[in-house]
């Protein structure tokens with residue numbers, strides 16, 4: 001199974017306010033659903049819709065950012081509850097990477113377990129990046145986990161990412177399912193040797 | 201580091217691999233499923249096109265959302281209906297046996313699975329439910345897991361875990377009359393605190409534990425997680441083997457072979473533990489919780505502690521708990537009026553619990569709304585064969601269908617406003633029983649039955665004597 005993530009390319013959505021919490025990202029009433037399938041539709045729901053009417057200017061509705069796979073955010077992104085639904089919502093909306101000033105810890109862990117790459121840049125650089133994307137929404141960003149850089153419009157910025165996380169993306173071990181499945185032979189061996197599984 | 205304990209031996213047998221993350225990949229011998237924590241896990245497999253690896257080792261049941269009053273399908277609550285139908289569909293699609301209501305084997309997971317003989321000594325058992333520790337009563341290693349892990353187990357029959365330390369908890373001596381496994385559990389948590397077991401599995405032992413029947417052992421292990429331990433167990437003995445013999449899913453032809461394996465995995469006499477605590481069982485009295493976690497409990501004759509015995513944050517927490525519960529420091533709990541009595545749950549919804557309650561309610565009338573909810577359809581039938589349903593109904597209590605009922609707020613059985621309940625369940629957290637301001641006092645079935653008669657928190661010893 002190939003789960004390695006070495007680099008990512010795509011356009012971006014700039015949404016750089018600080019302390020965006022998991023309730024903003026996915027309102028609590030959607031936690032009752034029995035699958036994560038629809039979570040992408042509900043991302044930022046209460047900001048995106050007022051009385052059922054779409055707020056056209058909201059970054060996640062705005063036509064000029066359509067198809068973007070990278071989110072640019074501010075400080076303490078994803079604070080609040082531990083709900084797995086928040087990164088699921090972003091992930092299912094199509095977000096593959098988040099560039100922020102900083103992340104809330106549990107959220108960062110939940111993102112990593114879905115293969116959503118989170119990297120950090122200083123506030124000034126976040127602002128510059130957001131400005132570029134606002135002006136030229138079609139700007140393609142290229143994130144390299146190998147040399148920890150973001151390239152765009154002829155510029156290159158170095159980013160931060162916890163080394164353990166970076167390694168887990170590079171070697172595919174962020175995907176616990178894939179890691180467990182890798183032990184196929186050992187699983188069969190233990191199943192074979194556990195007598196009690198065969199008692200009649 | 202522990203050595204030679206049941207935990208060490210059983211863990212060793214289930215190790216599949218050491219993972220790059222530093223965790224251990226372990227094989228899961230028994231996987232149990234309910235409707236609340238499984239739908240997203242099945243969905244993850246479906247999205248990735250993965251099949252269940254060993255569906256024969258998994259079983260499923262609906263318990264949390266199922267109504268205990270009106271069971272006509274579709275259920276009045278559309279969400280409960282959807283969750284139930286989804287489990288049925290997933291079980292069928294992935295080839296997993298479900299104990300549906302029509303099979304006659306439905307019940308609260310931790311009651312319905314062991315009574316089928318599915319839990320054996322030396323198994324590694326997991327379920328997407330924190331009270332999975334109940335199964336430790338059989339000498340199994342049993343852990344609650346999260347939804348993502350449920351998907352891992354379905355797909356690979358393994359999961360990533362860290363090994364716990366082992367804390368041996370001895371209950372030496374004998375229990376007094378009217379004191380039950382539930383009182384032992386509350387006593388333990390009061391003494392060690394709700395974080396006392398964090399990072400540990402409890403190994404329960406000592407004379408008072410050995411003299412418990414299998415149902416009492418399940419009650420004690422059930423509450424291990426409330427004491428912070430992810431798992432709790434006791435070593436298997438003749439009672440364990442006797443319980444399993446002849447049950448649906450227990451070994452038949454290989455029973456003797458199984459017993460010799462089961463004996464072999466018990467802790468060695470000279471096993472090494474990471475920690476040992478000793479209690480004197482004869483000091484335990486019927487226990488009642490006064491606060492918003494199980495540690496906030498006292499013996500029935502004691503007074504609520506005074507605020508002065510706490511400082512700083514602990515004092516604030518205590519004040520907050522008292523405010524929420526509408527109680528005062530230093531006062532007796534005995535005699536506090538209650539609005540509802542709930543006898544049931546995976547802690548105390550088994551036959552011996554119902555018998556205990558019936559012993560007190562026989563020929564008496566309840567003074568407040570009293571719900572008696574058997575833990576499973578089978579428990580219900582067994583109780584009815586013994587005429588217990590009649591005792592309850594004659595006393596004015598409600599006799600319900602099997603389910604989690606008023607243990608938590610996912611079905612129609614709920615507290616209203618700031619109603620106060622006497623409950624045989626395991627959690628007295630704020631809002632746990634369905635009303636955000638509802639108040640819960642945890643206690644044994646004997647104490648709950650006595651409380652039902654008086655309409656206020658009562659000493660069961662008084663009623664046992666009558």
Ligand code: SF4
Pocket residue numbers: 263264308309310329331545546547603604607608625626
């Ligand atoms: S009875 Fe209560 S604790 Fe037990 S499984 Fe049901 S909800 Fe959970």
